Amino acid sequence: MSLLNVENIRKSYGKTEVLKDISFSLKKGEVLAIIGSSGSGKTTLLRCLNFLETPGNGKISVNDKVLFDSNDSSAKSDSEIRKRRLHFGLVFQSFNLFPQYTVIENIMLAPKLAAKEQIKQTGEYMGAKSYKEALEIIKNNAKSLLERVGLSEKSESYPCNLSGGQQQRVAIARALALNPDVLCFDEPTSALDPELTGEVLNVIRSLKTSDSTMIVVTHEIEFARDVADKIIFMADGVIAEEGTPEQVINNPQNPRTQVFLSRFN
Template sequence: MAILEVEHIKKKFGKTDVLKDISFSLEQGEVLSIIGSSGSGKTTLLRCLNFLEMPDNGVIRVKDEILLDTDKPETLKESEVRKKRLHFGLVFQSFNLFPQYTALQNVMLARELLAKERPDFKVNKKNILDEIRVQAEELLRQMGLEERMNNYPHQLSGGQCQRVAIARALALQPDILCFDEPTSALDPELTGEVLKVLRNLADKKTTMIIVTHEMAFAKDVASQVIFMDDGYILEQGRPDQVFDNPKMERTKQFLSSYS
């Protein structure tokens, strides 16, 4: 059964149609790579999945639960949307770490805020916070940052900042981890650091959606690939189908620019 089902998502900004009837599904443990030119709608799609933008039309289901149905107003309430964001973790291309907090504090922050809403927080505050700290430290160790936990973002390289951002997203244990061009702000050496982390997550069957311009990585790691153009999904399939035997002329043109 699909962990994620997206049906007929549309999004308009002013008079511009940015997403034009987007539908796809994703199985548990799969990696979906979304490729396409700038302006094709890739980032807007991710933002709609994470409810940072509200689609004008469509349905989003996770684990067979309807998170969004634009025909059902009760699914559009902000109080409901806030909870639904927890199904997705989003890692931005520009890291978006809080500069006033250490790497460890950045990873702990969201879980600490959620913990304060728990009815038992005041009674079990120390145990709860200790548990959050232990989990955050373990995630940073997995990212190879055990020596950098108490460093602030300005004391870290771009690759290290992005690994902190990945740990922060994982801390909330989302069903689906989303990446928006996670290496676009990095030089080639630091890009390799981050791609290695993504490969490790894929090996652990972490369900991921990765918007990327790293074609070799997408071909090697993805379970399926979507090529977007002008707000549409123009081509979709296994990496060997999309990269080696594209059906659409536009896909061939796009891929030839990377060869």
């Protein structure tokens, strides 16, 4: 059974159609790499999945629960959109850490907001009956995530005191803090110097487990070949080719895929 189902997603800006009938599915624990030239629609697709953009058409489901259906015209509250967004975590190209907060505060910020809302609505958060108890759970989880990305010693540092690679690793820990069903990466190494790229890719590689479902938009073709279970090649807003790394990278059939990959040989 699929964890994520994306059906017939379309997205336009004015008269420009950026996504044209995008459909794919992912099982729990699978890693999908999305490759393609700039302007092919990769980032827009991730933004639609994370409810940062609203598709003009299509359906998005997680665990058989419909999160978006263009045929449903009923208005959604901000609270409902936030709940749906929790199914996904997104790591941006440019880190987007809050400079006024320490590393651990950056990681704790979203869970603290979620805890306040959930305690108000249900009376508990992850077993905690009070916000004070919830804060202790959130802080311990943040420390564990920092250890997971190799930055335990940087918990009280500010983003300005970190390298780009370290900032991106904090961003990964922050995205994991709400335990999303699907973790998305939008070109996570594009803003990094080559020597820092490896440390971020190693962290992403270490996250691959049977419980971790990920979508990685990347230009690191060798990384995609090594880590992904599926590859999608996007061109001009469509999925031009889809399959295993062996099929898409080693033996591409679509001429557009062949031309794109020839740049990396």
